[in-house]
Amino acid sequence: MSIGGSDIYVSNLDLNIEHKKIEMPHLPVMRFSSPVENNKGKTIGILIINFKGFKFLDTFRNYLKINNPLIQISLTDSNGYYLYNKDESKNFGFMFEGEAKNYRLENESPKLWEMINSSSEKNFETKDKVLYFKKIDPEFKGHIYFDNENFYWNVVASLKKEDLPKLYPDIFIFKKNIKLYILLGILALSATIITLLHLKKRESNQLYMAELILGYVDEAVLITDSAGNILDFNDEFLNFTDLDKDEILKSDTSLFELNVTHPEIYDDIKKEMNKGKKWAGELWLKKKDNSKYPAILTINNVANPKNKNTEHYVCVIKDLTSEKQREAEIEYLLTHHSKTKLPNENLMRQLIDEEIKNNSGFSLIYIKLKNYNDLEIKYTDEFLNLIYENIIGKIESIVSEKENIAHLSTDTFIAICKTSTNKLLLNKSMIELFKGLKSSITIKDISVHLEFEMGSVIFPEHGDSSRELLKKALFSIRALKFHPERNYIIYHNNIEKSVRRELEIEENIVSAIENNEFQVYFQPQIDSNTETINGLEALIRWNNTTLGNVSPMEFIPLAEEKGIINKIDMWVVEEVARLTKKLGLHEQKGIKISINLSANDFKNDFLVEDVVAILDFHGLDHNQFEVELTEGTLISDHEYVSTKLEEFKSYGITVAIDDFGTGFSSMSYLKKLNFDKLKIDRSFIKDYPKMDNGSIAEVISYLAQKLKVNLIAEGVETVEQLKYLQSIGCVNIQGYYYSKPLSEKELKIYLKEHFEKKRLS
Known part of the structure; x- marks a missing residue:
């Protein structure tokens, strides 16, 4: 050098x-x-x-010997x-x-x-x-x-980390992790300070180095003798206290006034110091102008290695002002929605419990924005905030105070309504609120369409805790799917029963195939002129050990919602193919076997290939099979579905349109589709002749004749219904008049009796 x-x-x-x-x-x-x-x-x-x-x-x-x-x-x-x-x-x-x-x-x-x-x-x-x-x-x-x-x-x-609870068992919780790290940092820092004190007792070069390093410590450091007289401190201590250097040197630790401001802490410090131990804790300290700031104070005993007597105390002060501000921000985020600044679910629960303690009557309205996902895709965050403001304003007009509105999630609000404490008043409030919310709003010259659904509960009729009330309000929202004509509903006991049943079905249906709980039944289709079986419709049945027999009307929509209907339908195709071969149905070429497919099945690009592969695997004739799809399936994606139907037809598999007349399909669709059969839905014949004159069934029959497709009626139960259908040209019949849906064993007997009867006749 x-x-x-x-x-x-x-x-x-x-x-x-x-x-x-x-x-x-x-x-x-x-x-x-x-x-x-x-x-x-x-x-x-x-x-x-x-x-x-x-x-x-x-x-x-030495530090390691005298510390933790x-x-x-x-x-x-x-x-x-x-x-x-x-x-x-x-x-x-x-x-x-x-x-x-x-x-x-x-x-x-x-x-x-x-x-x-x-x-x-x-x-x-x-x-x-x-x-x-x-x-x-x-x-x-x-x-x-x-x-x-x-x-x-x-x-x-x-x-x-495994030693954290041993070191600080009383602060090992989420909100005080910050303090844990600060204390850990101060412990390490104290090691440095104690090191410097030892050095200061040595030669002048060491002393100078100690003073220099002390100046680079970010926390406030104060060094006293065993009597509490101040010997040294760093610049940060001056900044913390706003005191002059001379003022500090002429003083002792009484300048903190802990005996006045924190008498219990002061006594605790004295006790620990007398034992020769270290003390660390959180408290409020004062500056020269008497303003207070939160801090962690750590006091280390520096003992003589030989006689173990205390020679100095090293005080390290960590200002917690910024940490407290950060804690306050975290606390706010834990209790408020980040965008609207409204109470979130955590705070709303507290507000509801406070109302319950006051024993005042109130109702809760659970408000769900149904088309939020569409809005989020279409608009910016800034524009969504304006939509939120509009929604909140309309809710506020019903509940009077903004503090009674909570924003639970992106699409969900809760309102405490203190004026609507009985069902009549609550229903009136919900009607007013729905009228205000359902209409399109205009923001920056842009018309925004909003869709809402609402459920509500009343305290104390429907529960005596925030948890119970919110849960039942959620039940109400969920129950609206059973009432498609409604957009709002007040909780009642039957709602919870229906929703719980649906939840149990959802829970069990996922494993139903693996548990071998499904069965395929067949319902005969009869040519009423000849009394001959010309078809069998495959129908799925589910028997669960917990739920018992579950209707397809219950589980099919849920299977579609959960995205497992394709798996179920392909199981049905496989089972139908197996039973066709097992029961010898493949030898009865005059019997057409119908299989129902859902709209979701048609989203599968390889639907036709999958069905054909199963039939081929079992060596079956494609011409003996027919696929049935509902009218609603045609509407969902007309051109794509039409292509799939053409593919089925190319393999010799015929196509039937089920539940015809119950949807809203255009006649123009029917002209473009290549199908073989129309099915008159049971709803158009079940009340004949007492409550239905059969006019719609007659129209469908006329339409089938003009389109030159086959016609069949389902749900036929009486001789009057049969004769009427025959009179309007519908001779193919399916229903309890001829037979209920039959299990494998029952169908075997039915077919044997049927063909025996035909042979004898």
């Missing part, structure tokens, strides 16, 4: 080398070098002093080599060859080393540890330089 003028240089801490060998036992040293000048200012030599580093490193060992052993402290240089580590074989690895060269923090913890290179101080978590590090920059004032300008020391404190 270059020595010039009165400059003084200090080397890194390393091992002493004598005769080109490391001195044994290993002696860590720092070298102080300074030019020696004559009286004329001319450099005549260099003075080099070897300072033994044991005294410096011993302070870390759960916290592991280590010291490294700027290259990540250990100067102090619990495993002494890792220390001063840069001085050795071989494996010792790899004992670097960078190799042991790359993530930690990356953070050290980008920050001077930080605490963070790994999978199994909580860590804290702080750089100690050993810069000197004036003309004293380190021989490596980028050199620093690094103090690292680590604690296993």
Whole structure:
């Protein structure tokens, strides 16, 4: 290195080398070098002093002896080599060859080393540890330089996560994790401060270094003697208190006035100090102008190693103002919706419970924006906020106070309505609210269509807790699917029964195939002129050990909602093919076997191929099979469905349109579709002749004749219905008049009796 003028240089801490060998036992040293000048200012030599580093490193060992052993402290240089580590074989690895060269923090913890290179101080978590590090920059004032300008020391404190409850069992909860890390950081920082105090007792160079490092500590540090008289402090302490330096030096720890502001804490501190222990806790401290700020105060006992008597106290103060603000922000986010700033579900539950405690009557209205997903796709966040404002304004006009409105999720609001405490008043309020919400709104000259549904409950009739009331309000919303003509409903007991039944069906239907709970039944289709079987419709039945027999009207819509209807329908095709072969139906070419397919099946690009592959696997004739689809399936995607029907026809599989007349399909669709059969829905014949004159059935029969397609009526139960259908040209009949749906065993008997009867006739 270059020595010039009165400059003084200090080397890194390393091992002493004598005769080109490391001195044994290993002696860590720092070298102080300074030019020696004559009286004329001319450099005549260099003075080099070897300072033994044991005294410096011993302070870390002493710290570990007098503090919690759960916290592991280590010291490294700027290259990540250990100067102090619990495993002494890792220390001063840069001085050795071989494996010792790899004992670097960078190799042991790359993530930690990356953070050290980008920050001077930080605490963070790994999978199994909580860590804290702080750089100690050993810069000197004036003309004293380190021989490596980028050199620093690094103090690292680590604690296993499994030991956290042992260290701070009373604060090991979510909201106080911040304090946990602060305390851990202060512990590590205290190690540094205690180190400096030990150094200050030594030679002047050490004393100067200690004072210098103390100036680089971010927290407020105060050093007192055993009597509490202030000996030293750093600039941060001045900033914290706003006191003058002279004021502080003339004072003692009574300036905190803890005996007045926190008498219980003051007594606790005295007790711990008298025991020679350390104290740490959260409290409020005052500045010169009497303004208060939250802080964590840590007081360390510095004892004489020989007689164990307290010689100094080191106080470290961490200002919690920013942490408290952050906690307040977190608390607000935990209780309010981020966009509308309305109470969220957590806070709304508290508000409802407060109303319940006041024993005042009120109702809850659960409001769901049905087309939110469409709005989110179509509009920006800014525009959505304007929509929210409009919605909230309309709800407020009913509930009077904005504080009684909660925003539970993107599409859900809850309103506490104190004026509607009986069903008549509540129903009136819901009608008014729905009228206000259902209409299109105009924002920035853009017309926005909104769709809502609402469910409501009344306290105390429907529950005596926020949880019960909100759950039943949700039941009401869910029950609206059973009443498609309605958009709002007030809770009643039958609602919960229906919804729970539906939830149980949802829960069990997923595993119904694996549990072999489904069965295929067949209902005969008869040519009433000849009394001959010309078809069988395959119908799925479900018997569950918990639910009993579940109607297809119940489980088919739920299977479609859950996206498993395709799997169920393909199981039906497979089972129908198996039974066709097993029962010998494949030999009865005059019997057409019909299989129902859902609208969701037609979303499968390989639907036709899948069905044909199953039939081929069982060696069946395609011409013996027919697929039935509802009128609604045609509407969903007319062109795509039409293509699929053409594919079925190309394989010889005929097509029937089921439930015809119950939907809203255009006659123009029928002209374009290539189908073979129309089915008159049971709803157009079941009330004949008492409550229905059969006019719609007659129209459908006429339409089938004009389109030149086959016609069949389902749900036929009486001889009057049969004769009427025959009179309008419908001779193909399906219904209980001829037969109920039959199980495999029942169908076998039915077919045997039928063909025996035909043979005899």
